[in-house]
Amino acid sequence: MATSRRRRVSLKVRRALVLSHRWVGLVCGLLVVVVSTSGALLVYQPELIRALHPEMFHATVADRPVGFTQAMDAVQSRYPEIQLANASLKNGVYLLSASTDTHDTFFVDAGTGRLNGRLDLGKGVLGFLVNLHDCGFTCEDYSGYLPFLAQPCPLAQVSAFSGLSWGAALLAVAALILLLLVIPAPFIWWKAIRKLRNALRVRWRAGRFARDFDLHAFIGIVAMVPLLVWGLTGLQFEMLGLTALWYSVTGGQVADGTFTAGSGDQNVTVEHAMAAAKNQFPGSEVTWIGMPDNENSFYTIDLLDRDGPDLRAYSHNYHGNRSVGVDAHDAGHVQILRGKPATPSNAIADEWASSAAHFGLAVNGYWRAI
Structure with a gap:
C-alpha cells in the first residue's frame, strides 16, 4: 500500500517536472527566437532606413561642404523653438537631434547646407x-x-x-x-x-x-x-x-570616462571646441558633437582617428573611435574620454565587441549576410 502511494506521488512529481520543463523550455525558446529574429532584421537597419527614406540621405558632392555650425543654423532658422542636443556627420549628411519638444532627427545636406527633412527614427x-x-x-x-x-x-x-x-x-x-x-x-x-x-x-x-x-x-x-x-x-x-x-x-584597464568641470567664464563656440578636440588627435575628423546643457557644462566631441579602425563604417548615423570632452567655458580645459585602447583586452571589449562583433557595422551588408 505504501509502495503504491509512493509510486503515485513519484508519477505526479515526474509529470509536474515534465510539464514545467516543457513550458519553461517553450517560453525560454520563444524569448530566444524573438530576440534573435529581431536582431537578425536589425543587422540591416542602416540599409532599410536608407531604402525607406532616401530623400533624407540625399548628399550633394561639394568641394567645400558646410560645417557643423552651418548645419545647426539651417535647422534652427527653420525651427527656432528647437534646442539641439547633438549632431552627427555621416556620408555627406548631418543628422541632428533635439533635446526638447520632439524626438525627430533633422537631416541636412552637407554639400548645400539645405534641410532635407525631419524624421522620427524611433517610430x-x-x-x-x-x-x-x-x-x-x-x-x-x-x-x-x-x-x-x-x-x-x-x-x-x-x-x-x-x-x-x-x-x-x-x-x-x-x-x-x-x-x-x-x-x-x-x-x-x-x-x-x-x-x-x-x-x-x-x-x-x-x-x-x-x-x-x-x-x-x-x-x-x-x-x-x-x-x-x-x-x-x-x-x-x-x-x-x-x-x-x-x-x-x-589585464584590461577600466577607463574613467567622466568629465571634471572647470571654472572658466568664456563662451566657447562649436568651432573652438572642435579645434581643441582635434588637437588631441591630429589628422582626425570630427564626426559627432554633443552639446552642453544644464547637466553637462562641456562639449562631447567624437572623432574618427585614421590610426584606428572605423568599426561603424556602415552605420546610418554615426562613426567614430575617439571622444574628447571640451569645457564649454574654457577651451583649454580638455579631457580625453575615449582614447586609443590601453591594452588588447580594452580593444576587444571597448571597440570590437559591440559595433563589429555584435552589430557587424564594420562590414557591408553582403558580409553581414554571412
Missing part, C-alpha cells in the same frame, strides 16, 4: 524592433515602450547588475540561454567535430530522423562561433559587471 516597425532587441521595451523614445519593464529589477541592487531593469533582465536571460545552448555543444558533438568531414556530411536519403539529425549537427557546428560571440556581447550590454570581469581576467 514604426524599425523603431519597435530596436526597442525590442536593444532595450527590452525600455527606451521611451521608441515604439513599444512599456514603463513597467523600465523599472529596476531586484538584481539592480547588486553592483555587478547595477541599474538592471526588467527589460534588460529579459535580454540577459535570452543571452544566457543562448550561451547555455552553445557552450555544451562542442562536448556533445566532440566525436563528430574530430572527424569534421563526417560532421559536415548530411545523409539526405537515410530517412527523416538521420537527415534532421545531420542537419542539426551541421548547422550547429557552422553557427557555433557566431552564436557564442552574439551571446557574450549581448550579455555584456546588459551586465556591466561582465566587462569588469573581462578586464580582471585579461
Whole structure:
C-alpha cells in the first residue's frame, strides 16, 4: 500500500517536472527566437532606413561642404523653438537631434547646407524592433515602450547588475540561454567535430530522423562561433559587471570616462571646441558633437582617428573611435574620454565587441549576410 502511494506521488512529481520543463523550455525558446529574429532584421537597419527614406540621405558632392555650425543654423532658422542636443556627420549628411519638444532627427545636406527633412527614427516597425532587441521595451523614445519593464529589477541592487531593469533582465536571460545552448555543444558533438568531414556530411536519403539529425549537427557546428560571440556581447550590454570581469581576467584597464568641470567664464563656440578636440588627435575628423546643457557644462566631441579602425563604417548615423570632452567655458580645459585602447583586452571589449562583433557595422551588408 505504501509502495503504491509512493509510486503515485513519484508519477505526479515526474509529470509536474515534465510539464514545467516543457513550458519553461517553450517560453525560454520563444524569448530566444524573438530576440534573435529581431536582431537578425536589425543587422540591416542602416540599409532599410536608407531604402525607406532616401530623400533624407540625399548628399550633394561639394568641394567645400558646410560645417557643423552651418548645419545647426539651417535647422534652427527653420525651427527656432528647437534646442539641439547633438549632431552627427555621416556620408555627406548631418543628422541632428533635439533635446526638447520632439524626438525627430533633422537631416541636412552637407554639400548645400539645405534641410532635407525631419524624421522620427524611433517610430514604426524599425523603431519597435530596436526597442525590442536593444532595450527590452525600455527606451521611451521608441515604439513599444512599456514603463513597467523600465523599472529596476531586484538584481539592480547588486553592483555587478547595477541599474538592471526588467527589460534588460529579459535580454540577459535570452543571452544566457543562448550561451547555455552553445557552450555544451562542442562536448556533445566532440566525436563528430574530430572527424569534421563526417560532421559536415548530411545523409539526405537515410530517412527523416538521420537527415534532421545531420542537419542539426551541421548547422550547429557552422553557427557555433557566431552564436557564442552574439551571446557574450549581448550579455555584456546588459551586465556591466561582465566587462569588469573581462578586464580582471585579461589585464584590461577600466577607463574613467567622466568629465571634471572647470571654472572658466568664456563662451566657447562649436568651432573652438572642435579645434581643441582635434588637437588631441591630429589628422582626425570630427564626426559627432554633443552639446552642453544644464547637466553637462562641456562639449562631447567624437572623432574618427585614421590610426584606428572605423568599426561603424556602415552605420546610418554615426562613426567614430575617439571622444574628447571640451569645457564649454574654457577651451583649454580638455579631457580625453575615449582614447586609443590601453591594452588588447580594452580593444576587444571597448571597440570590437559591440559595433563589429555584435552589430557587424564594420562590414557591408553582403558580409553581414554571412
